[in-house]
């Protein structure tokens with residue numbers, strides 16, 4: 583076997599970091615149904631088959647509409663604990679030893695769920711995973727970019743009561759029409775609190791949004807960044823500054839950002855010196871956890887073992903915690 587062939591156990595056996603995972607996007611259909619029953623929430627689906635059938639997306643917005651509906655079953659501290667511990671168990675099975683996890687506080691506050699409940703459930707699961715799995719995990723609250731900056735700033739004030747429970751802030755939700763510059767004041771405030779900064783940019787949006795994330799928000803990392811390859815100067819800038827990119831192949835395929843993964847930008851960016859990482863985004867909706875995302879890229883881009891080693895190492899190089 584040549585040095586560049588990837589043995590089937592090799593991927594499984596490497597310790598990995600995951601840096602782009604929305605915890606609400608790890609809500610599996612089975613748990614969705616169980617929590618709906620437990621909390622007397624009426625869903626528009628009767629069974630798993632109807633749920634799976636609904637998970638066919640033509641774009642980001644079609645996914646987000648279903649993703650926000652799914653959260654309606656998350657109500658008690660135990661619900662948040664169960665959700666987090668289920669993800670961390672899957673992560674451990676994929677040999678993840680470090681995970682930085684997004685949560686959408688506005689999506690819970692707007693339903694009347696207190697952040698006491700959210701953080702208490704998550705923290706209990708994260709402490710248990712640290713003990714049982716030796717898995718280090720950290721939270722990064724994201725702000726919903728389809729809402730106003732004022733809403734984000736009010737939420738930021740609420741979040742500051744939980745400052746010790748998270749390491750940074752992010753920006754997610756509907757990208758087109760909601761450019762990073764809309765959240766300049768929010769990111770300025772977060773920087774003053776010594777929080778790490780990250781934003782989804784260049785997923786459906788143009789390279790211009792990635793420039794804004796860098797130059798106006800001052801992000802330390804960029805989520806997705808597929809559009810970067812359309813702008814040579816941007817590619818050079820991202821590489822030169824060592825900005826990590828948290829790419830999510832199966833998400834890109836499901837949301838039609840890159841319908842054919844043979845055209846995925848990961849290898850081109852990595853060959854240009856960009857610190858590309860592989861992540862699962864919303865694995866319950868996009869058909870796979872971290873190792874499946876690596877495998878999809880290996881298969882479609884014909885990655886070498888050296889490429890895989892680099893992708894895995896990059897995630898440890900650009901982690902925040």
Ligand code: ADE
Nearest residue numbers: 604754755756782863864
């Ligand atoms: N929220 C959850 N997943 C997301 C994604 N892929 N893009 C933007 N916002 C999200």
Ligand code: ZN
Nearest residue numbers: 604782805863
């Ligand atoms: Zn994401």
